[in-house]
Amino acid sequence: MVKYEEKNQQIAYLGPEASFTYLATKSLFPDDSLLPCATIPECIEAVSDGKVNFAVVPLENTIEGTVPMTIDYLYHEAELFIAADCLSKIKQHLMVHKSQKDNWQNIEEIYSHPHALAQCHKFLHQRFGSVPLVRYSSTSAAAKLVSETPERCIAAIGNSSSAEKYGLEIVQKNIHDFQFNHTRFLVLSKNNMRLPIENSEGNAKTTLMITLPVNVSGALHQVLSVLAWRKLDLSKIESRPLKTGLGEYFFIMDVHADENDAMMKGAMEELAALGCNVKSLGTYYTYLTQE
Amino acid sequence: MVKYEEKNQQIAYLGPEASFTYLATKSLFPDDSLLPCATIPECIEAVSDGKVNFAVVPLENTIEGTVPMTIDYLYHEAELFIAADCLSKIKQHLMVHKSQKDNWQNIEEIYSHPHALAQCHKFLHQRFGSVPLVRYSSTSAAAKLVSETPERCIAAIGNSSSAEKYGLEIVQKNIHDFQFNHTRFLVLSKNNMRLPIENSEGNAKTTLMITLPVNVSGALHQVLSVLAWRKLDLSKIESRPLKTGLGEYFFIMDVHADENDAMMKGAMEELAALGCNVKSLGTYYTYLTQE
Incomplete structure (x- = not known):
């Protein structure tokens, strides 16, 4: 500081x-x-x-x-x-609503900023190859949407601050492709x-x-x-x-x-x-x- | 070609x-x-x-x-x-629904990708300084929203192809700040x-x-x-x-x-x-x- x-x-x-x-x-x-x-x-x-x-x-x-x-x-x-x-x-995490935290392997849709989706390309391709990716205007807007949709098993990709602000559960940490970005x-x-x-x-x-x-x-x-x-x-x-x-x-x-x-x-x-x-x-x- | x-x-x-x-x-x-x-x-x-x-x-x-x-x-x-x-x-245009084309001076909100909003900063500041800017995931998604909202006087910023695809009226052409981008x-x-x-x-x-x-x-x-x-x-x-x-x-x-x-x-x-x-x-x- x-x-x-x-x-x-x-x-x-x-x-x-x-x-x-x-x-x-x-x-x-x-x-x-x-x-x-x-x-x-x-x-x-x-x-x-x-x-x-x-x-x-x-x-x-x-x-x-x-x-x-x-x-x-x-x-x-x-x-x-x-x-x-x-x-x-740059650290990107996969996060879901707390009510879906035991169900996250069955994610139906993943929301994030297009560049964040791109940064996690390999992880998404390997683990969630068939899950639709939805582009959102920012990673924090995506986290907000997930926080407002407890009934559906959807996920957001973003930083720890977004998870904290919107009370989401991080289910996979550091899913970005390059570790030294x-x-x-x-x-x-x-x-x-x-x-x-x-x-x-x-x-x-x-x-x-x-x-x-x-x-x-x-x-x-x-x-x-x-x-x-x-x-x-x-x-x-x-x-x-x-x-x-x-x-x-x-x-x-x-x-x-x-x-x-x-x-x-x-x-x-x-x-x-x-x-x-x-x-x-x-x-x-x-x-x-x-x- | x-x-x-x-x-x-x-x-x-x-x-x-x-x-x-x-x-x-x-x-x-x-x-x-x-x-x-x-x-x-x-x-x-x-x-x-x-x-x-x-x-x-x-x-x-x-x-x-x-x-x-x-x-x-x-x-x-x-x-x-x-x-x-x-x-x-890069050419950015201001576009509205055809039903709002005579009313565009009274735009209530302007939608676009954050980078497109940034590229038109000076124009927006001078002409629409008090109009809220809303970030959208892409310029074409913003154009789509405007096409689906004929009853409200809202605008999108994007390229001519977006205007054409969604049948919008371009009311101000070339509103980007730098002409040689x-x-x-x-x-x-x-x-x-x-x-x-x-x-x-x-x-x-x-x-x-x-x-x-x-x-x-x-x-x-x-x-x-x-x-x-x-x-x-x-x-x-x-x-x-x-x-x-x-x-x-x-x-x-x-x-x-x-x-x-x-x-x-x-x-x-x-x-x-x-x-x-x-x-x-x-x-x-x-x-x-x-x-």
């Missing part, structure tokens, strides 16, 4: 309550007041407009939001900084600051958004040369098309270094001298959720 | 019918028999198991599937090749082949999946050196964590060249000699949908 002095901060997050983003937000900010938003742009605007102190949005590998949307909004629409990021394991969330702030975090993993990292001057062969190679001889290590690189429709790109890169280090300052100056547009989203620490 | 000799091919796609993936699939394979699948893994298995000839799945920037799932399944689970890719503009779809095949495509854009490209031998500073720089001096241009690069949970990565790269070119063969041999694990998903042409 975050160790800071201010109390009663307002935190926007991508809802609904009991979503995976909610779990991460609650874990980071257990004592603050949490505001669910319906979409990623709403979360980002809530912090841009000063309605909240921070916003928590998914960045990678999520079932709840489109990843490109978060990156594109940060690039095109908002002047925000990353105050922290958070890695959470993580979702990465960003904590966004109007100010360039880094949240002090308990259980933070490793050293600080810095996220850069870099637009190449021309889209020529080798331009990216030149950018990486600037970083490589300084032994500035990348933990992520992703190209994103610019919204000009002309096949031009910007890059988002996570560098394992502090933006105030001499090597990073030198690299950023040289990238600018090469004609790149370089925007730092700040240096921050990573939080690993415990669950 | 695809110009090939075989008739009555079976094509799996990420459904439901009237989804954006359906539109792309129908445009590529107008005369073939299309099989909707509930999830990306189901599509991929349908072609792996030989039940269909091709599968069409979203790869980037989609509202329907998680992008990482497609990449991860191709890397970890399936031995498939890319036979073609397809770029479609594309979704990219892959056509997957068990064989390394390239579909001959009418209106294909530019030259062939090749998709490589590359695992670095060690996760050291500069390893990616070394990989790009192999490509850069040969003027092998990248149109996409993205790092993806391996599922070992150890902070190791593989890279997916799109190279503007044919895998049978002398320069590409040389590059792939050198990458292997450097200790990289290199897997080519094949060389293929890009199809631009006309709509």
